[in-house]
Amino acid sequence: MNTAPVRPAIQGSLDALPLFIPALPFAFVFGVVVAEAGIPEWLGWSSSPIIFGGAIQVTLFTLIGEGASVAAAVSAALIVGARHMLYSVTLAPRFQNQPGWFRWVGSYVLIDQVFVLSQIKPIEEPVAFRRYFLGAGFTFWTLWMISTALGVVLGPAIPPEWGVEFAAPVLFVSLMMAASDRRDKLAAAALAMAVTYLLASLPNRAGILIAVICSVAVMLLSQRWKSR
Amino acid sequence: MITLAILLTGVGSYAMRAFFIFALARYAFPPLLLRALEYVAPTVMAALVISMLTTPEGELAAGLPELLGLICAAFAAKTTGNHILALIAGMGTFWLIGAII
Structure with a gap:
């Protein structure tokens, strides 16, 4: 067991890495949805930095592909993402003793896995909390940008009969137990x-x-x- | 139109994440609310698991391989506290049972 103190940003980054594995097949599912909706690859991918939320992005493009109106597709996607409001309430006390810029930037990377990490590893010290949160958040962000780019280009690279999508509920069960x-x-x-x-x-x-x-x-x- | 939909969803999903962080920045949280918030992480994760395993029509889209896979993953997560091991246990069981039946 390594007892040397690890810097919070690096620790956050390391904790985020294993949680990204199940997001990888999801990035390819996303690529298939974008292709089936007939949306140009670059436009589909632009939703990754603009929206940054896998389930929200997939819902939006699935409905657009089915011919839904903008209003219907957007509102459905936002209802799918409504749980993020609960994350916002839950983390509000931890953001109180933080600088304003972190409220803006931290909100941008507030996704399921980053939220759960911040709950599993409660860090009291504000600077360490901030660095841990940003380390985990932007590690996830970078990997999601890369993998969705691969997803829209390669599309269905993994045979569906392997059932790799099952990794997502497996991870969330594991996170549920940790929480x-x-x-x-x-x-x-x-x-x-x-x-x-x-x-x-x-x-x-x-x-x-x-x-x-x-x-x-x-x-x-x-x-x-x-x-x- | 697609660009508009992406932008609107982006603004909306950012607003949902940021709203309470900004709105409650100077709010003194009562103990009852703080106790309630302790349950958010486990219950959201639980709800997400079930929603991933059900069809939009409300039917369970999971058989024995999925069920046993999730039980093994939960057990591995509880005993080891390691998400990678839980993933290996869950996916391993899922593939093994799926291959047998």
């Missing part, structure tokens, strides 16, 4: 799974947000019940 450092958090996760399944037919995956809010409310009520 559940207490039993009640694991219970909340199980509840969220059940509610999401019940609401899975809601349009644009709106069930995700509802399931999270329901589960959090139930956990708070049960805390209050126990403390009586």
